[in-house]
Amino acid sequence: MSIVIYIAVMAIVTYLVRMIPFTMFRKKIKSKFFRSFLYYIPYAVLSAMTIPAIFYATGNIVTSAVGTVVAVVLAYFNMPLIIVALAASASALITGLII
Amino acid sequence: MNSQFKKGLLHGIPIALGYLSVSFGFGIAAVRAGLSVLEAVMISVTNLTSAGQAAGVEIIAAAGTLIEMALTQLVINIRYSLMGISLSQKLDKSFTVPHRLAVSYGITNEIFAVASAQIHPVTPPYMYGLILISFLGWSTGTLLGAAAGEILPLMVTDAMGLVLYGMFIAIIVPPSRKQKSVLFAVLVAAAVSILFKFVFTAVSAGFAIIISACVAAALAAVIFPVKEEAEE
Numbered sequence: 001m002s003i004v005i006y007i008a009v010m011a012i013v014t015y016l017v018r019m020i021p022f023t024m025f026r027k028k029i030k031s032k033f034f035r036s037f038l039y040y041i042p043y044a045v046l047s048a049m050t051i052p053a054i055f056y057a058t059g060n061i062v063t064s065a066v067g068t069v070v071a072v073v074l075a076y077f078n079m080p081l082i083i084v085a086l087a088a089s090a091s092a093l094i095t096g097l098i099i
Numbered sequence: 100m101n102s103q104f105k106k107g108l109l110h111g112i113p114i115a116l117g118y119l120s121v122s123f124g125f126g127i128a129a130v131r132a133g134l135s136v137l138e139a140v141m142i143s144v145t146n147l148t149s150a151g152q153a154a155g156v157e158i159i160a161a162a163g164t165l166i167e168m169a170l171t172q173l174v175i176n177i178r179y180s181l182m183g184i185s186l187s188q189k190l191d192k193s194f195t196v197p198h199r200l201a202v203s204y205g206i207t208n209e210i211f212a213v214a215s216a217q218i219h220p221v222t223p224p225y226m227y228g229l230i231l232i233s234f235l236g237w238s239t240g241t242l243l244g245a246a247a248g249e250i251l252p253l254m255v256t257d258a259m260g261l262v263l264y265g266m267f268i269a270i271i272v273p274p275s276r277k278q279k280s281v282l283f284a285v286l287v288a289a290a291v292s293i294l295f296k297f298v299f300t301a302v303s304a305g306f307a308i309i310i311s312a313c314v315a316a317a318l319a320a321v322i323f324p325v326k327e328e329a330e331e
Binding site: 013 | 110112113116117141145147148152155159168173176179181182183185196202206211212215254258259260261263264268269270273274275276286287288289291292308313316320321323324325
């Protein structure tokens with residue numbers, strides 16, 4: 001089968017999954033539970049994606065852990081996203097060079 | 100240039116850098132699975148998602164059926180439906196249907212997270228800026244990874260694996276510090292996610308994220324319901 005057909009199916013399904021709810025929801029949601037759920041969902045998704053995966057991100061648990069601690073400390077002091085992201089990566093690289 | 104658009108571009112820089120490194124790996128994997136450079140880039144340009152693309156390449160390599168492809172994409176990407184509903188609640192009034200149809204393309208975990216973290220309702224130009232720069236990072240990274248394989252030393256690409264997660268940390272830590280309820284949701288999601296990683300290992304990564312997040316958000320919603328004004 002042509003790879004282009006596979007790619008078309010992937011792209012169409014992925015687009016519809018994104019488009020239908022985003023375009024159809026016009027009203028403010030009334031349910032207090034559902035509104036609260038939607039308020040917490042982004043943080044919960046990111047947390048579930050990050051932990052424990054972040055500790056395997058560099059392929060070395062020690063350099064990953066150092067990068068994680070650096071990121072948490074900088075984020076705690078409200079540093080900008082780009083600084084936190086690059087500092088995490090840089091500290092893991094430096095740790096890797098040392099050990 | 101529209102200032103909202105510029106702001107979106109600026110906010111998208113960390114996303115684009117993170118995507119550059121992640122899609123670099125995707126490019127390498129896709130070519131290794133037997134796809135051409137052009138096909139790898141086509142997938143990234145039309146899908147703009149990490150987990151779904153990785154699974155899609157596996158299905159292509161194994162010559163799976165189109166039904167399997169469709170179902171897999173549906174399950175892995177269903178989180179974007181939840182994000183779409185959530186984001187639809189904080190759109191500016193200028194968001195007409197054509198804008199919604201266009202912006203739908205760019206709902207990813209990271210773009211959603213950055214857009215959700217904005218205090219004011221988000222405008223179409225802001226979203227276009229955010230999506231455009233992220234898209235450029237994602238497609239360029241795929242092209243580089245697929246075409247050149249190993250451009251950077253392994254130590255550097257390994258360390259780049261942290262960029263995206265570092266950004267996630269930067270998004271979740273400050274609100275967790277301010278609000279006990281967010282901290283609660285974050286900790287529960289992390290705990291359930293760890294359970295899936297080490298105990299319920301049969302559950303695929305995509306499902307593990309969906310279940311962890313829904314359990315955490317539902318518990319937080321019951322224990323700490325959001326007040327009307329806290330939403331705006």
